[in-house]
Amino acid sequence: MAQQHLPVQGTLDDLGTPLSLTTFVIVDLETTGAKGDGAGITEIGAVKVRGGEVLGEFATLVNPGAPIPPFITLLTGITQAMVAPAPPIEAVLPSFLEFAGLGGDTVLVAHNAPFDVGFLKAACAEHGHAWPGPPVVDTVPLARRLVTKEEVPNHKLGTLAGFFGVPDRPTHRALDDARATVGVLNGLLERLGSFGVQTLEELRGFRNAPTPAQRRKRHLADDLPDAPGVYVFEDAKGDALYVGKSGSLRKRVRSYFTASETRGRVREMLALAERVTPIVCGSALEAEVRELRLIAERKPPYNRRSRNPERAVWLKLTREAYPRLSVVREVRDDGAPYLGPFRSSREAEMAREALHQTFPLRQCTHRLGPGRRAVSACVLAQMGRCGAPCEGRESPADYDAHVSAAAEAMTTDASSVVRALTDHIFDLSAQLRYEEAALHRDRLAAFVRAAGRAQRLSALSRCAHLVAARRAGADWEMCVVRHGRLAAAGIMTPASDPHAYLRALVDSAETVEPGPGPTPRATAGEMECVLRWLDVPGTRLVELDGTWTCPANGAEKYRKLQERPGDFSPALR
Template sequence: MADQRTHIQGTLSDLGTPLAQCTFVIVDLETTGARPGEARITEIGAVKVRGGEVIGEFSTLVDPGVAIPPFITLLTGITQAMVAAAPRIEAVLPGFLEFAALDQGTVLVAHNAAFDTGFLKAACTEYGYHWPAPPIVDTVALARRLVPRDEVKNHKLGTLAGFFGVPDQPTHRALDDARATVGVLHGLFERLGSFGIDTLEELRGLRSAPTPAQRNKRHLADDVPEAPGVYVFTDAKGDALYVGKSANLRKRVRSYFTAGETRGRIREMIPLVEGVTPIVCGTGLEAEVRELRLIAERKPPYNRRSRNPERSVWLKLTRETFPRLSIVRTVRDDGAPIVGPFRSSREAELARQALHHALPLRQCTQRLSPKKTAPACVLAEIGKCGAPCDGRESPDDYTKHSEAAREAMTRDPSQVVSTLTEQITELSAELRYEEAALYRDRLAAFLRVAARTQRLSALAEIPHLVAARRADTGWEMCVVRYGRLAGSGVLRQEADPDAYVRALVATAETVLPGTGPTPRAQAAEMECVLRWIESPGARLVELDHPWTCPISGAERYRGLTDWDRASPSATRM
């Protein structure tokens, strides 16, 4: 019998839109901060590309209507004077939207696209312009899929531009960065051939298709309960591969085996997974803390953070006749002031440099005493050290410097702040922005860790604390002892509050006092507890020790601690 099925030839539209026929608008913004709605746009740069050729460019400064923070000027070079005569964003938007033609099938491209599109959408909403919701390609996401970490150290714009040999290097100015992104996009397109991708639809779906391993492991989520808690992915030997937490364990575990999971390292892990161990927790805080403790204990290879808290670094003022600042990994009970833990040795060194710039502490590592002298180094000759090594500075005179360092580390950092901000201001006025940025980073590193230490130390001094926070089914409660979560649970609406608190306290873990700012818990665990206690609606139920931080402490300079993080351009590059 003849085959009577009808064969229909597909059209080009069935195959998708060839990349060579797409019009791409690559955009980059400079802003006064990180959050759309709060921060404002200061510059827009865009390049229109089709078939690998540039067919147009758009560039303008924008008057944000607010003061440009000094650290943004340091980063971008955009000053208040430069934007004084520039148009406001409501006048710029029509021209940009007309250039981009986003409602005509144009594809919007950006490096960390969520940032740029977030600001553009917020501006359109604020001034009544329609946002056409164009197709979006994020070169960060695409690079993570096409350029593995063994080829580049990270996926910042500057790194990728150097890797692909892009002639237009990013400079933290919008048009320069958009041009650099064009080069990166073309470099990424050259790698698409090995994936068999030559249409826009295939490109946008590149990161969406689940791997065969993901599809084959979906059954592992079947027996996971729909409850809050912690989950542990294990291999064939039962070793932990990855630890995570969720308010709904089953839903979260299932997501690892779907198209929604696009992280490269997790897709690499999935073929190794042979089991999932769920640990149901009574409260979200308990889940957070259990996750941190399990990661530190089992050190799963696919977790990036909190695996090695024992490797944390601290900055200590040594106990000796002529104290010095030392970066250490062990906290000893010797009464010496210490701040930390730092995120890295580099950050600890930046904080040490901030103190050294403000105070003439010795920087040599040899042990000194009035009877044991040594030749002075060049720091003494340039006035950065009083030279206690050769006897020029007595122990009493040197003690004034070490006590000032102790004061800055534990109570009041105003001397360090005033000295470094004065230096930053002078360098900025001389247009020496790179040098000013270095002092900015030093000050931010020191203030951030000093504030952190003071907050953690205050909590660590409290032998017993009970706090409560309203939940859907009653009150979540926690018992904290010397900064460690000792117990938690949910007080149901029908239960006797006094009886429940007594039972929770009686069954909570016994915790003994210790030394240092984090004596009985990781710093990350204590910060989880602090966030929970300080959240809206939380209440203190029991407290057997005063809970105080220095009124003149580093916390009051919180605005300065984000100097080296506030600009998204810094992370994009």
């Protein structure tokens, strides 16, 4: 589907922001107490470091505008007389934010960070400064993961500073404590190196030490290309264990062998993996589609989606003398309208209930028609929700009118179902019967989601041939879609002849024949990947054979009900 690229060996710098190039701002605050008690800041101390070098320091007393409790003075040595001439926090805050330069990859570090960050965020909010939202590293939980109880009795700042031999010991003064935290941070970063944590991204994702299998099998990520594509973890027999996709195969696969990978099932998979097979793709769309196809084909046990992904649930309006709504597992070439696919049988049942609430279709499973013996009507006939064709009370012509209306709601015009259930929901709500109203709301949402999905997929599948393109930097991503299936994809560079490239891409594209139902030649997942790609602003249609459109009164008109089922407009009544 796309040109193959030769593997390119990169450097560590390609894998994220190296810790040696990361700017850390280590901060410590002294306060009059806890934030919840209305306490204020009395002192700010901060040290800015990069690559082990101190870039600058910041220290100032702050007038909290309130008395300092005696026990705080005893703890910190900061007296009321010391802070009386000091500037208030609203005067100090701009200078601190300018010094810290928080934003981008600058990391804010503190020992028990929620305490210090909480005071700083509250001060920003109170005095009209936007909190820059920097990455935050708390040395307390980091130390708990890296320094065992056998090594230290606790993880207080003074204990850790002594353990790591930090020359600056904490004194409960802001700058002294910030300097001590710098030493503790350096000691922790040295330990992280033995766990394969070399970048800021790995540091932020660090939870537990990588397993021996992770460390032992890091070589599986060697020589993978820095390109979009699909990767397949395989065992010694060549069976697929796990399939994934990424915009950079090298970066993504390498992350599995660091401390940032904490999923139990994935760690179990890595113990079995013996090789990683990369499949380079020309674009992210191709990678996404290839991943879905490989999962469906190879059924890797460690992919959650690999359990019979081809088995979908549909709601079918049957083709018989007196049609009924039936939940089925396959789409046949029988001309019947289908709704779905659904994520579960339960969701299909809810959509069926929405249709039954609107149209008096029979719900029994008896075989009815000419020459067959009549059967007794059920309670639905007494309730007026079925015309009792089983007893011959309703003629085939009258029943066909209900069938035609239900088929229209499923395929072209959802307004009748939306209106009927919305009216019923409002009536129930007016009677304070909220639980029943919520049940009908969920049924309506299930119907609208499924009808919208089926109509979108059907519209795309009816297009025998579609070529689209969109910019990707200086290049153009292009794809060929036939009956909903991605038939070809590629990247056209500025040096290419557009007409020649287009013809070559189209001529080499997969031949796809039409078929029955909304998803005749591709899974719903693949078609929705294609639809998302086509829906991006700036995408251009280059060629189109067919009519690509959804019904004017179809379920797409009620997209809000799919996204926010609780939001019903009175205008629908």
